[in-house]
Amino acid sequence: xxxxxxxxxxxxxxxxxxxxxxxxxxxxxxxxxxxxxxxxxxxxxxxxxxxxxxxxxxxxxxxxxxxxxxxxxxxxxxxxxxxxxxxxxxxxxxxxxxxxxxxxxxxxxxxxxxxxxxxxxxxxxxxxxxxxxxxxxxx
Numbered sequence: 544x545x546x547x548x549x550x551x552x553x554x555x556x557x558x559x560x561x562x563x564x565x566x567x568x569x570x571x572x573x574x575x576x577x578x579x580x581x582x583x584x585x586x587x588x589x590x591x592x593x594x595x596x597x598x599x600x601x602x603x604x605x606x607x608x609x610x611x612x613x614x615x616x617x618x619x620x621x622x623x624x625x626x627x628x629x630x631x632x633x634x635x636x637x638x639x640x641x642x643x644x645x646x647x648x649x650x651x652x653x654x655x656x657x658x659x660x661x662x663x664x665x666x667x668x669x670x671x672x673x674x675x676x677x678x679x680x681x682x
Contacts, residue, residue: 593636639662
């Protein structure tokens with residue numbers, strides 16, 4: 544995608560990266576909400592960290608963006624769904640929700656397809672974003 548085709552405002556990307564304070568915890572969620580427990584475990588980790596006073600940012604990347612789609616069903620038999628946990632993020636003061644632009648576009652999605660407001664981050668801003676966090680956990 545060239546610069547004229549991008550539907551993402553570059554000033555928003557810069558603002559997202561610059562607006563994230565150093566010392567925060569970044570949890571990267573790369574797995575789909577179904578088929579494994581990785582996404583659920585990442586969300587649970589974020590909630591625990593927030594409960595202990597950490598400022599937590601979530602980055603949905605890869606198949607992790609699918610967790611934000613509206614109309615999610617419960618997980619596989621014996622597996623809890625993630626929709627309820629995602630609905631609780633604001634209650635735990637987890638308000639920095641970021642989405643990898645490539646993950647959205649490669650799946651034909653836009654921010655209007657997602658159930659929560661997010662900030663979209665272009666791939667070239669990801670190294671800066673990672674560098675602004677003291678701890679990065681990858682699920």
